[in-house]
Amino acid sequence: MAHLFRALDVRIFEMYPNAAVSSVRAYGDSELRARLATSGGLAKASAQNTIRNTRVYKEILSELTGIPQSFGGRGNIKSTTHDEYRRIQVLAEKRDSRLNRAVGAAIRDALATDLSDTDTIEVLIDSQSIKSTPLRPDIAISIDRVNYICLEPTWRSTGVAVGTEIAEKQNTLTPGYLQIYVMNKVLEYVKALGLYD
Numbered sequence: 001m002a003h004l005f006r007a008l009d010v011r012i013f014e015m016y017p018n019a020a021v022s023s024v025r026a027y028g029d030s031e032l033r034a035r036l037a038t039s040g041g042l043a044k045a046s047a048q049n050t051i052r053n054t055r056v057y058k059e060i061l062s063e064l065t066g067i068p069q070s071f072g073g074r075g076n077i078k079s080t081t082h083d084e085y086r087r088i089q090v091l092a093e094k095r096d097s098r099l100n101r102a103v104g105a106a107i108r109d110a111l112a113t114d115l116s117d118t119d120t121i122e123v124l125i126d127s128q129s130i131k132s133t134p135l136r137p138d139i140a141i142s143i144d145r146v147n148y149i150c151l152e153p154t155w156r157s158t159g160v161a162v163g164t165e166i167a168e169k170q171n172t173l174t175p176g177y178l179q180i181y182v183m184n185k186v187l188e189y190v191k192a193l194g195l196y197d
Contacts, residue, residue: 001183004190012182013056015153016074017085020103022050024088027102035087037080048110057107060141060149061114064121083162090166092155096138100126100153104139107151111141135192152185154178 004010024032025040026047033041051057058069092099104125115121124130124140130148137150156177159169 001186004186008186008189010182010186011059012178013054013059015054015056015103016077018074018077018081019050019054019106020088020099021081021084022047023102023106024099027105028088029098032088032091032098032102035091036084044106044109047106048113051103051106051110052114056151057110060107060111063149064111064115064141064143082160086157086160086162086166089155089157096153096155097126099155100138103153104151107139107141133192135189150189154181 021036022042025036025042026044053072053075055071058071061067062069088099104123108123108125111121111123122142124137124142126136126138129136130140130150131145135150137148138153139151141149141151143149156172157169158173159171161168
């Protein structure tokens with residue numbers, strides 16, 4: 001497994017609640033936004049700025065430009081934002097495609113602004129296969145005709161209750177849950193790419 005992880009360049013990043021929530025507020029549909037404390041929208045530029053401050057976005061930009069990006073940390077996140085995340089995370093348990101589309105759109109638009117040459121960069125979100133493979137990543141960024149950065153958000157939660165609205169649940173952010181998810185996902189890629197029979 002270690003060899004396969006290196007071959008595929010597998011990396012795990014934390015997506016902070018404020019990045020997910022701001023993406024939903026700016027790019028999500030009305031049902032998603034209705035689960036937030038206030039259902040009003042957010043300027044797309046604000047959501048892009050929040051995404052820009054995540055470690056995963058810094059790594060994507062480093063890969064695409066070859067220029068290392070510094071990461072300053074997550075900063076303070078309000079408890080109301082954590083609760084908003086928990087509300088949208090409940091939807092991800094059954095169908096996470098709308099959440100992936102919101103985050104993918106924020107990444108796509110931020111890259112369109114940050115990269116001088118975006119003609120060769122394409123961001124595929126949740127519904128398109130990578131060329132010549134059966135793989136359908138949640139979010140895929142094409143680097144060139146054969147190389148992609150694939151993002152597979154897990155939408156995990158600590159399971160903390162939100163008042164009487166959401167009951168306390170199992171914590172799915174534990175190493176055991178993440179290890180199983182990552183190994184299964186890596187094996188999907190390995191099989192699809194024909195790295196072993």
